[in-house]
Amino acid sequence: MTGPGGTPGPGKPWGGRFSTGADPSAEAFTASLSFDRRLWPHDIRGSVAWARALERAGLIDGAERAAIERGLESVRIELEGGRFTFRQELEDVHMNIERRLIELAGPVGGKLHTGRSRNDQIALDERLYLREVLAEVDGALAALQSALLGQAEKHRDAAMPGYTHLQRAQPVLLPHHLLAYVSMLDRDRERFADCGRRVNVLPLGSAALAGAAFPVDREVLARELGFAAPSANSLDAVADRDYVLEFLGAAAVFGMHCSRLAADLTLWATAEFGFVEFADAFSTGSSIMPQKKNPDVAEIIRGKTGRLYGNLVAVLTVMKGLPLTYNSDMQEDKEPLFDTVDTLEAMLRVLPPMLESLTFRTDRMREAAGAFYSTATDLADYLVRKGLPFREAHEVVGRAVREGISKGKELGDLSLDELRRFSPLIGTDVYDALTVEASLRARSVMGGTAPDAVARAIDAAKARIARDLRR
Numbered sequence: 153m154t155g156p157g158g159t160p161g162p163g164k165p166w167g168g169r170f171s172t173g174a175d176p177s178a179e180a181f182t183a184s185l186s187f188d189r190r191l192w193p194h195d196i197r198g199s200v201a202w203a204r205a206l207e208r209a210g211l212i213d214g215a216e217r218a219a220i221e222r223g224l225e226s227v228r229i230e231l232e233g234g235r236f237t238f239r240q241e242l243e244d245v246h247m248n249i250e251r252r253l254i255e256l257a258g259p260v261g262g263k264l265h266t267g268r269s270r271n272d273q274i275a276l277d278e279r280l281y282l283r284e285v286l287a288e289v290d291g292a293l294a295a296l297q298s299a300l301l302g303q304a305e306k307h308r309d310a311a312m313p314g315y316t317h318l319q320r321a322q323p324v325l326l327p328h329h330l331l332a333y334v335s336m337l338d339r340d341r342e343r344f345a346d347c348g349r350r351v352n353v354l355p356l357g358s359a360a361l362a363g364a365a366f367p368v369d370r371e372v373l374a375r376e377l378g379f380a381a382p383s384a385n386s387l388d389a390v391a392d393r394d395y396v397l398e399f400l401g402a403a404a405v406f407g408m409h410c411s412r413l414a415a416d417l418t419l420w421a422t423a424e425f426g427f428v429e430f431a432d433a434f435s436t437g438s439s440i441m442p443q444k445k446n447p448d449v450a451e452i453i454r455g456k457t458g459r460l461y462g463n464l465v466a467v468l469t470v471m472k473g474l475p476l477t478y479n480s481d482m483q484e485d486k487e488p489l490f491d492t493v494d495t496l497e498a499m500l501r502v503l504p505p506m507l508e509s510l511t512f513r514t515d516r517m518r519e520a521a522g523a524f525y526s527t528a529t530d531l532a533d534y535l536v537r538k539g540l541p542f543r544e545a546h547e548v549v550g551r552a553v554r555e556g557i558s559k560g561k562e563l564g565d566l567s568l569d570e571l572r573r574f575s576p577l578i579g580t581d582v583y584d585a586l587t588v589e590a591s592l593r594a595r596s597v598m599g600g601t602a603p604d605a606v607a608r609a610i611d612a613a614k615a616r617i618a619r620d621l622r623r
Contacts, residue, residue, distance in 0.1 A: 182480070185238055187487050188245045194280035195249055195273070196228050198356060198377070202268055205357075205373045209366050211267070216260045223257030224249075246270050246277075267368060269360035271390040271478045276356045278489070280377070282399055285493050286348045292500035293341050293406075294620045297334050299504035301617065303512070304330040304610050309603060311588050312427065312517035313526055322529055323521040323588045326512060327610060328601040329416075334613050336409040343402040351395045354379040358386035361477040391477040393467065396485050400464040403492045407457035410499060414454040417510070418447045426516045431509035434502075449506055459495050463488035522588045525553050525563055530594065534585040538577040548575045 174182075200221055207217040227249055230236040242248045247270075254261035304327035314324035354374040357364050363386040370382035383389035420427035430447045438444035470484045528549050535545035552574045556563055563571075564586040571578045584590055596602035599609075 179241065179243075182243070182483075183240060184244045184483050184486065185240055185242070185248065187490060188274075188277075189238060189248075190490065191274075191277040191281055192231050192245050192249065193228075194277040194284075195245055196224050196231075197280060198273065198276045199249070199253075199264060200224055201373060201376050202356065203264055204376065205368045206263070206266055206366075208372065209267075209368050211366055212260070212263050216263060219257050219260050220253065220264055223253045223261055226256050227252050244270070246273055267359060267364035267366040268356070269358075269390070271360050272355045272358040272386075275358075275390055275392070276354070276377075278486075279351050279353070279355065279379075279395065282351045282395060282489075283348065283378075286344055286351065286399070289344055289496060289500070290341055291621070292497075293337050293344075294617050296500060296503050296507075297337050297613070297617050298621070299507040300330045300334050300337075301610060301614055302508060303327075303510065304334075304606075305614070307512055307514060308607060308610070310512065310514040310517060311521040311592060312514075313520045313523075314601075320520070320524045320526055323526050323591045324601040325592060325603065325606050326514070326517060328606050331606070331609055331613065333409065333413050336412075337406075340402065340406040340409060343405060344399070347395065347398040347402055349380070350398060352378075352380045353389075353395075354382040355389035355392075356382075358383060358389035361387055361390050387477045391474070391482075393471055393482060393485050396489050397464070397467055397471070400460070400467055400488065400492055403496055404457075404460045404464045406496070407460035407499075410503065411454045411457040414450040417450050418454070421447050421450075425520075427513055427520075429511045429513065430506075431511070434506045434509060449502060453499055453503065456495050456499055460492055463492045518588070523562070525556065527586045527588065527591045528553055528563060530585050530591045531563060531582070533594065534582055535575060535577055540575065540577055545575075 173179075203212070203217050203220040203224075206212045207214060212220070227236065230252070236248075236252065238245075238248050239251070242251055250261065250265065253264065307326045310326040311323050312326050312329065313320040314322050314329070354370065354377060356373060356377075357368050357370040359365070374380070374382045383392075417428060417430075419425060421430055430445070430450070432445075434447070434449045435445050436448040438446065466488045467485050470481050474481055531552065532542065532545040532549045535548060536542050540548070552563060552566070552571060555570065555574075556566055559566075564583060568578070568580060568582070571582060593602050596605050598605065
């Protein structure tokens with residue numbers, strides 16, 4: 153802290169080395185308090201564990217440790233109650249908590265930082281914070297899967313066209329389409345869980361970079377804080393932000409999945425498709441066109457993905473080319489991290505109720521599922537079962553489709569004589585193979601769109617997610 157004349161004052165943990173204080177603009181520029189204050193619960197938890205580690209190492213006695221813990225508890229109560237006064241000149245959340253601890257507990261509070269640096273302290277706080285976030289995200293992802301499964305179960309038999317290149321391809325079931333997103337979310341949960349395994353490593357005890365100079369038992373400290381193990385290398389422990397990057401990467405992939413879902417729904421909500429209608433509660437109108445009903449929530453979900461991508465690229469860029477170990481550039485990891493967490497939480501709050509409120513126009517879907525030669529592949533498969541090689545069958549059906557287009561008829565509307573002109577293997581049983589229902593039933597392989605396969609997939613996913621939500 154400095155006075156107007158630049159003379160160092162009390163408050164800076166490093167002030168003894170300096171003869172003049174920081175320029176006010178530099179002080180404001182380097183401070184992180186405006187965003188790292190959200191880490192306070194984790195900073196206090198880590199400080200309590202560190203005080204106990206110092207006692208075990210014989211560096212403070214039981215009375216001193218108890219006084220520190222009482223002081224930290226008082227700080228926690230002030231923070232929870234909104235009565236804590238953050239001081240900008242103290243730079244960050246760590247020094248604000250430490251300064252208040254010393255005010256409450258007296259000089260013994262100054263012993264807490266023995267053997268500890270803000271470098272391993274912030275790494276610990278971030279890991280504790282992310283570990284908590286990851287648990288919340290997993291539960292929210294499971295709830296999102298449940299919302300998708302609710303619509304899938306409600307529309308178990310609803311047929312719709314599947315698409316490639318945004319062109320009608322083959323009939324599928326609506327629940328099969330929705331289950332594709334459930335599978336994507338399975339992978340998202342796996343990625344976040346995998347990230348959690350690398351988050352769950354204790355950096356505390358690494359000090360600034362070389363490791364603590366006191367006999368702190370890091371194995372016991374790790375167990376007390378619920379970490380799988382202490383870090384293996386002190387330099388890596390304070391320089392590492394891979395766990396942040398992994399989280400941001402997993403969040404970006406999740407955002408991409410949500411963006412694809414939003415793209416499907418907004419497309420289906422157009423008058424040209426008419427497959428789905430958004431509830432009024434998740435739509436907006438136009439300031440000039442009274443008839444409009446816009447899927448703004450879904451569009452903003454799609455747009456939020458850009459933030460998630462940007463946050464990942466920002467931190468990757470910050471970390472690029474940094475020499476070991478800690479550099480102040482790394483302070484720039486927090487705002488992208490917190491913004492991604494806030495964005496994820498917002499998306500995961502709004503997605504389940506939005507999905508649950510959708511009205512699917514299954515009559516329109518069913519009509520479209522059988523249109524524009526969607527069962528052409530089924531005719532080729534029919535010929536294959538009659539002994540024709542698939543490539544020849546493909547050619548035969550292609551010519552039949554061309555004939556249908558020229559006459560304005562679907563394949564099933566062509567007469568038997570018209571169809572037999574393309575292959576003598578075609579018999580009266582061909583029409584049974586050209587229905588939407590027959591096309592769906594034929595794809596009964598595991599993971600296929602046949603009704604029985606989809607029903608099994610719905611039941612399996614429901615059981616799995618219900619089990620996860622109970623944990």
